[in-house]
Amino acid sequence: MLPFSATAGVALAPDTLTAWGMFVHADIIVQAVMVGLALASLVTWTVLLAKSWEFSRLRRRLGEARDQVLAAVRLSDIESADALQHDIPRSLLDATVLELRLSHDVEDKAGVSERVASRLDRLEARHLRELRKGASVLATIGATAPFVGLFGTVWGIMNSFVGIAESNTTNLAVVAPGIAEALLATALGLVAAIPAVVIYNHFARSLAGLRGVLGDISAGIQQVVSRDLDRRTQRQAP
Numbered sequence: 179m180l181p182f183s184a185t186a187g188v189a190l191a192p193d194t195l196t197a198w199g200m201f202v203h204a205d206i207i208v209q210a211v212m213v214g215l216a217l218a219s220l221v222t223w224t225v226l227l228a229k230s231w232e233f234s235r236l237r238r239r240l241g242e243a244r245d246q247v248l249a250a251v252r253l254s255d256i257e258s259a260d261a262l263q264h265d266i267p268r269s270l271l272d273a274t275v276l277e278l279r280l281s282h283d284v285e286d287k288a289g290v291s292e293r294v295a296s297r298l299d300r301l302e303a304r305h306l307r308e309l310r311k312g313a314s315v316l317a318t319i320g321a322t323a324p325f326v327g328l329f330g331t332v333w334g335i336m337n338s339f340v341g342i343a344e345s346n347t348t349n350l351a352v353v354a355p356g357i358a359e360a361l362l363a364t365a366l367g368l369v370a371a372i373p374a375v376v377i378y379n380h381f382a383r384s385l386a387g388l389r390g391v392l393g394d395i396s397a398g399i400q401q402v403v404s405r406d407l408d409r410r411t412q413r414q415a416p
Contacts, residue, residue: 200358200359200362201359201362203359204334204359204360204362204363205333205334205337205359207330207333208330208333208334208359208360208363211326211327211329211330211333211363211366212330212362212363212366214326215323215326215327215330215363215366215367215369215370216366216370218319218323218370218374219366219369219370219373221315221319222316222319222370222373222374222377223373225312225313225315225316225377226373226377228312229312229313229381232309232312233309233381233384233385233388236265236266236309236388237384237387237388237391239261239264239265239266239267240266240267240388240391240392240395241391242260242261243259243261243262243267243395244391244394244395244398245261246259246260246261246262247259247262247267247394247395247398247399247402248394248398250398250402251402251405252402252405252406253274253275253278253399253402253403253406255402256271256399256402257271257275266305266392267395269301269305270298270301270302270392270395270396270399271399273294273297273298273301274294274297274298274399274403276297277290277293277294277297278290278294278403281293290403290407291400291403291404291407294399294400294403295396295400298396298399298400299396302389302392302393302396305392306385306388306389306392309385309388310385313378313381313382313385316374316375316377316378316381317374317378319370319371319374320371320372320374320375320378321371323367323368323370323371323374324364324367324368324371325367326367327363327364327365327366327367327368327370327371328363328364328367329363330360330363330364330366330367331360331361331363331364332360333360334356334357334359334360334361334363335356335357335360337356337360338356338357338360341356
């Protein structure tokens, strides 16, 4: 790219003021900012597609698992349910069975129920953290992209004023291209940030819904375990 002073007073071609033309003629720092913001925008839309598919599939499976858990009478009914043979529901069921096996010789049935509830609570928290991983990058993009774009704008405008000083003219035609290039960085920052914030909020609502379904599954498993323990206690009673 030619120094700003070398382009002063030169009539610019019409395509110079297009988005691509401004990118090509921008300072290397401003170009780097624009490329970074374009990549951030690409990441945002990639996360949208990937997480939308993941959440949609998971929401359907968790809904089926919840229905089967709430309809179960005994823990054996849950163990044979089709919807609990994979992914997150299976991990909740495995944790429950493990705790019951470890506590088979414990007489305090209330303590068993509490330990099962504790295991399920920690598993829920872990699964939600894993589900949030891909979406959390959107919060970072939404928070930082405007400031990155602003940095590119400040840098570009600074170069424009330097060009004015070197060319010894205040002609608007001299400074306008550099300012336009700088403002393009701010525009790209907003283009990257606004969708990231909107999509992140959408995923936050989706995660809240998934958290509720997970809570229903955990509560249903605990209820079934409590009933099984009460039946065992009644059989053992004289």
